[in-house]
Amino acid sequence: MTFYPDGRDDDASSRTPGPRLPAPGWLPDPSETRLERYWDGYRWTPRTRDRATGIERAVYSPGVASSLAWTAPEPRRRNTGRTVLIVLAIVIVALNAYRWAGNLGYLPEWGSFAGGWGSPYVIEPPTQADLASVETPVSGYPTFGTTELVRRIEEGLLTQERRIDVTTWAREVGQDGVFDAYTEAYVQNPYAFGGGGTYLDDGHRVYLEPEYVYSDEEAEHRRTVTYAAVQxxxxxxxxxxxxxxxxxxTAIHDYIVGLAEYDYEAYGLIQAGDVSSARVEQSQEAYGIFASRTAVCNGYAQAFLAMADAAGLEAVQVTGTASSGMTVGGHAWNRVLVDGQWWVVDTTWDDAEGASGLVQDYLMLSPDDPALASRTVDSDWVVDSEMSRFS
Known part of the structure; x- marks a missing residue:
């Protein structure tokens, strides 16, 4: 259940050097640094092993179940040609292999993407000491849901429950209502890492069985880093x-724009159809902004949402499409309640390539501002019954 909203049409292939591919062998896994994955010289294989013990894990191929469908507009295809896309994919895999090989610490290493292709307005990130001084919240990670059902699903996602009992609500809203709530829970919580799921009704109880993107340990690591970076x-x-x-x-907007750079590598993978890669997955997360200082629009929106909530603001992530502007196709941005009115904030579009300094063109615009005329808001980011709350 991954949302891939960004459709940026930039020629990222011209921005990346061309290193040689690594030789076949075990390398740090791109999605979980506590594992190693076997690289066959051209691509990643399904084989993984524990990095500490060297014990290889069995390959698990789950059967097809009735999955929750998350349909988002397909990003616009690049027009640079198939050859460029193939070269781009090879380069990205090689860069990721080397990058993850040197990034095995618990806390992230900052700064490798700052000051690159975007605005010269750059914010210095927190130090390792800043991050290490933040304690995990005693009362648990925040929930953002508009309804009791959404909040219950969020609680399950945050602890990675294998089976979430939704009987009380399912009898009232049915399967579609549970799916609707699950979608909101995933979109609106920067600390949740769901990836689809199954709806089970045995005649007595109704359960939601999420499919998680990461292991329990890796998910908690990402939550911890995100929470510490937000604070x-x-x-x-x-x-x-x-x-x-x-x-x-304004302070949160400027901080994210100065901290982050748009993830052209992830965008290239999305355009090439590789939407399930570890790089693409991370580009959708606030963790991408806070751990690697790079993401696509969904990651920007998640980062803003996490910081706004921590600052005591009421905010929401919005998804939809843009027919013209900095990105074309699926897109994600935010709305935030200020002085009793909902305003639009788009940190992605204010982190425009080639800008001469700090940009605030999409900072607190009215939803009917002409600058937003090319956007169409979809209904996937909040349950249908609560949509009117954010107008």
């Missing part, structure tokens, strides 16, 4: 000391 970012951005809602929103 540190509130202080560094000035949002923690801001005296008004408007000042908080």
């Amino acid at each position: 540190a970012g509130l202080s560094l951005s000035g949002a923690a000391d801001a005296s008004s809602e408007r000042e908080k929103v």
Whole structure:
């Protein structure tokens, strides 16, 4: 159940050097650094082993079940030709193999993507000491849901429950209503890592069985890093000391725009149809912004949502399409409540390539602003019954 909303049409292939492919052998797994995955010299294989013990894990191929469908507009295909796409995919795999080989610590290494292809406005990230000083929340990670059912599913996702009992609500809203709530729970929580699921009704109880993207350990690692970076970012951005809602929103917006760079490599993979790769998965997450300082629009929106909530603001992630502008196709952005009114914030479009400095063109626009005329909002980001709350 992964949302791939970004459709940026940039020639990322011209921005990346061409290293030699690694020789066949065991390399750090791109999606979980506690494992090693076998590289056959051209591509990753399904074979993995424990990095500490060297014990190889059995390959598991799950059967086909009734999966939750998450349909998003397909990103617009690049027009640079099949040869460019093939070369781009090879280059990206090679870069990722080397990058993950040197990134085996618990806390992220910052700065490798800063000051690259986008705006020269750059924010210095938190230090390792800043991140290490933040403790995991005693009361658990935040939930964002608009209904009791959504919040119950979020709680299950945050602890990676294998089977979430939704009987109480399923008898009222049915299967479609549970799917609708699951979609909101995943879209609106930067600390949840769902990836589809199965609806089970045995006649007595009704369960949702999510398919998780990461192991329990890796998911908790990503939650911990994201939470610590959010807390540190509130202080560094000035949002923690801001005296008004408007000042908080501005501080968070400017911090994310200065911290992040658009992930052209992930975009290239999406355009090539490789939407299930580890790089693409991370590009959809707030963790991508906070751990590697790069993501596509969904990651930007998730990062803003996490910081806005921590700052005491009411915010939501919005998904839809854009027919013209910085990106074309599926897109994600935010709405935030300031002084009793919902405003649009788009940190992705304000992190435009070639900008001469800090850009605030999409900072707190009215939803009917002419600058947003090319956008169409879909109904996948919140349960249908609560959509009117954010107008």
